[in-house]
Amino acid sequence: MTSPDSHRAGFACFVGRPNVGKSTLMNALVGTKVAITSSKPQTTRRAIRGIVHRPDAQLVIVDTPGLHRPRTLLGERLDSLVLSTLTEVDVIGFCLPAVDAIGKGDRFIADKLAAVKKTPVVAVVTKCDLASREQIAEQLLAVQELGDFADIVPVSAASGDNLDTLSDVLIRHMPLSPPLYEDGRLTDEPEQVLVGELIREAALEGVRDELPHSIAVVVDEMLAREDRDDLLDIYAHLFVERPSQKAIIIGHRGERLRDVGTRARKQIEALLGTRVYLDLRISVAKDWQRDPKQLRRLGFFD
């Protein structure tokens, strides 16, 4: 047993270009599915936390959206969210896939990180299961050239390789502190937000490239069915920006939307451990990404 005075606890976040494996890595560290993943870039829009509980330490992970150059109002908000997150954590994990050559996007982020002087940065070389030993070795050298990192750790979220080492390294940067959250909690994200993310994930499956950024989900209500303790009624709205997108989501005779609802419901039931009735509506919120009022309504302002 670790003595209470040597217990460490604190916050870490992962940054990196879209699609470098941040969400998958956080899920693998925490050991359950708390952030959504998909092969489409920029699926993460909220700081979702997962918590790694160990006898000697508690590591609270804040998952940040991909840091990228702002294009829309939504993009700008994401970036300011990322930058404020960076100064509030104890350590930053900068994710770079083993298989991609370091490019402009990575340098852009490295420059931003260099400006956040207070927070130590650990470079995490991700997706090592896809790379040869030589490729990994070369990438480690290339990453070393990219910036001044406290450590460089190669990992694979898919195979689980080196995840314990990564936790150790991140925890080394945590202050001495008793646990910040009660034992057994994996996430402090309100259930409603997680439910919304699962619906969005189901809606994103199989849609074309331009659509992902146009989909937002608002969970209006989650209520236990009267006289039943095994059934939860969930009322949610899917928002898209244009009528043509609405038609795509609905599909032929509503088949696609029904399918989205079924897949989302199964995921939600698995998450909450109860049966769920999901009432899913779809609406057009014209150009919501560029409209501050709509953004607020859809939950992108605090």
Ligand SMILES: Nc1nc2c(ncn2[C@@H]2O[C@H](COP(=O)(O)OP(=O)(O)OP(=O)(O)O)[C@@H](O)[C@H]2O)c(=O)[nH]1
């Ligand atoms: N083979 C392999 N694939 C991985 C690994 N980690 C992530 N991936 C895949 O890479 C893709 C992107 O992963 P995400 O975790 O969604 O990436 P992200 O950086 O969170 O992406 P954004 O939310 O867009 O910022 C998904 O298809 C994952 O399955 C890994 O360790 N090995």
